[in-house]
Amino acid sequence: MKVFLVAIGSHGDVLPFIVLAAELKRRGRTVALAAPAPFAAMAARAGVAFEALGTCEDFDRFADEPDLWRPWRGVEVAFRFISSLTEPTYRWLAANWRPGESVVIGSTLSLGARVAQDKLGLPLVTVHVMPVLVESRHAPPVLLGLPLPAYLPNQLRHWIGRGADKYVIGPAALPALNRFRGTLGLPPVRRLRHWWNSPQRVLLTFADWYAPPQPDWPAQAVQVGFPLADRFGDADDLSPDLAAFLDAGEPPLAFTYGSAMRRGRAFFETAVRTCARLGRRGILLAPQSGQVPSELPTQVLHVSYAPFSQLLPRCRAVIHHGGIGTVAQALAAGIPQLIVPVAVDHFDEAQRLRRLGLGSALNHRHFTPSRAAAEIRRLLSTPEILQACAAARARMMDSNGLPAACDTIESLQAVAA
Structure with missing residues (x-):
């Protein structure tokens, strides 16, 4: 069986697919991954054949x-790129897929894979890496920071989410998608968040204790644990400078605003001032130039990248945007999280962490040195939060979503044949 994987997004979206591809290859499958061009080096590190989508x-x-990076306006920007x-x-799939020999694994936004399923009949597993992508009347996710009061009934929240489909997501995504479908003789898609689920199998790569399953989730959905996915990232190990910094003093605070963020200057300036206010050391993770102040105090270190599985267990807490990949690595490290949400799923992840007693959130307008310092002090001095983080770490050690995800994928072999 040959497995074609398609992943569209940033590090948190693509790295799980690289790890899935590497594990399937270890099991003897032939694999190939299509993803945005910047991920070619990571695929090569994993020994996975790669097809660049775009440049x-x-x-x-x-x-x-x-x-x-504006919650609602960002939808149009994102779908312009996705549509391209x-x-x-x-x-790529039409040229390479062979009936009876291949299956396809597609991320939520790999819309071309769903079109190929509709047109060619190929076996497809849709993978949702974050809970916000799964609709539910019983536990509706938080969409793009929509400020809904906590007392609103869940069904009303879901209805408002359907309004987002009609007035925000649909207008941004469907015209280009349906024009392309029309060239293939396919009928138009009416509602994206329903259509993007493969009718054969949907794989949910987040733990059931983090996002409990709901009775109205798709019947074909299979939920597995988090497939921790940083071993094929930009570096295999801590840099010598970072290792020396960690060895030289107390565990620091880690600050990151995501791999794709280009406008994090204010966040990192606040991070530096927060460390000074708390009298703590800090690590600033920012791959792009111009994000971090040029002059840093000796107790703060800037690195472009570090594997979180090695870094975060040596930190006191992590302050970040709320991406699911960072959330999962912090859960595995057993440290508190302070979320400063930006867009996409960040607001939903922040709410889940608060409900589980694993962290808290500050609106980016409220992310000031004084407020951030006060909230970090609270997180690090509250026994219940520290106990919840330790319990999450134990849960993460006891479960690994990677084997179950691969088993689910391989179960489609009979369909491919």
């Missing part, structure tokens, strides 16, 4: 869009 320049232009990759994805 590195295309991805950089997308990530540089100012509106991308829909036809290339379809063409």
Whole structure:
């Protein structure tokens, strides 16, 4: 069986697919991954055949869009980029998929894979890496920071989410998608968040204790644990400078605003001042130039990248945007999290962490040195939070979503045959 994987997004979206591909290859499967061009080096490190979708320049232009980091405006920016990759994805699969020999694994936004399933009948597993992507009347996710009062009934929250489909997501995503479908003789898609689920199998790569299953989730959904996914990232180990810094003093605070963020200057300036106010050491993780102040105090170190599985267990807490990959690594490290949400799933992850007693959140307008310092002090001095983090770490040690995810994928072999 040959497995074609398609992943569209940033590090948190693509790295789980690289890990899945590597594990399937270890099991003897032939694998190939299509993803945005900047992830070619990571795929090569994992020994996975790679098809670049777009160019590195295309991805950089997308990530540089100012509106991308505004919750509602960012939807249009994101789907403009996603739409540009829909036809290339379809063409790659149409040229390489062989009936009876292949299955396809697609991320939520690999719309070209769903089109290929509709047109060609290929076996497809849709993978949702974050709970916000799964609709539910019983436990509706928080969409893009929509400030709904906590007392609103869940069904009303769900109804408002359906309104987001009609007035925000649909207008941004469906015109380009349906134009392409029309060229293939396919009927138009009416509602994206329903159609993007493969009718054969949906794989949910987040733990059931983190996002409990709901009775109205798709019947074909299979939920597994988090597939921790940083071993094929930009570096295999801590840099010598970072290792020396960690060895030289008390565990620091870690600050990151995501791999794709190009407008994090204010966040990192606040991080430096927060460390000074708390009298704590800090590590600033920012891959792009211009994000971090040029002059840093000796107790603060800037690194472009570090594998979180090695770094976070040596930190006191992590302050970040709320991406699911960072959330999962912090859960595995057993440390508190302070979320400063930006867009996409960040607001939903922040709410889940608060409910589980594993962290808290500050609106980016409220992320000031005084407020951040006060909230970090509270997180690090509250026994219940520290106990909840330790319990989450134990849960993460007892479960690994990778084997179950691969088993689910391989179960489609009979369909492929």
